[in-house]
Amino acid sequence: MIRQNRDEISINTDVEKRFWEKVDIRSNEECWNWTAGKQSKGYGSFGIGNGKTALAHRVAYELTYGEIPEGLCVRHINHNKLCMNPSHLRLGTIADNNRDMVEAGRQAKGMKNGRSKLIDEYIVLMRSDFQAKEKTIKELAEEYDIHYNTARNAIQGKTWKDLPLAE
Numbered sequence: 367m368i369r370q371n372r373d374e375i376s377i378n379t380d381v382e383k384r385f386w387e388k389v390d391i392r393s394n395e396e397c398w399n400w401t402a403g404k405q406s407k408g409y410g411s412f413g414i415g416n417g418k419t420a421l422a423h424r425v426a427y428e429l430t431y432g433e434i435p436e437g438l439c440v441r442h443i444n445h446n447k448l449c450m451n452p453s454h455l456r457l458g459t460i461a462d463n464n465r466d467m468v469e470a471g472r473q474a475k476g477m478k479n480g481r482s483k484l485i486d487e488y489i490v491l492m493r494s495d496f497q498a499k500e501k502t503i504k505e506l507a508e509e510y511d512i513h514y515n516t517a518r519n520a521i522q523g524k525t526w527k528d529l530p531l532a533e
């Protein structure tokens with residue numbers, strides 16, 4: 367039993383070492399960027415064996431704070447998807463995360479590369495749900511957990527002008 371625990375500990379230490387070697391560790395105030403592979407949505411990707419990968423920021427969170435409760439996600443408080451600085455990571459709900467991304471997109475308006483494909487997808491989805499009369503602006507704002515005005519401006523095309531308006 368003791369022997370088994372020792373093995374687990376050495377495996378964990380090994381993963382931890384391998385993980386942090388891929389992070390550009392800086393001062394606590396700065397972002398610690400992931401230097402290895404990315405997955406399709408621009409998040410860091412970390413190999414966990416058997417050809418499987420995990421989202422790197424989730425690994426950073428778990429190595430520092432322990433297991434992520436089921437159904438919760440790890441948010442980047444400064445919207446930097448590649449940041450692994452544990453003090454920049456927070457637990458949140460999926461709705462929190464959606465709001466972060468939509469708000470980040472609003473701030474990055476005009477800065478094309480500051481915006482993720484995912485936000486674009488959300489905006490297009492909100493517009494088409496609204497046009498199809500499936501949902502009201504209020505319902506959509508609640509669903510994405512964003513401010514009513516943010517949702518209304520996005521749906522009416524006052525923001526994200528370069529994205530298609532639903533017909």
Ligand SMILES: [Zn+2]
Pocket residue numbers: 396397398444446449450451454
């Ligand atoms: Zn950061």
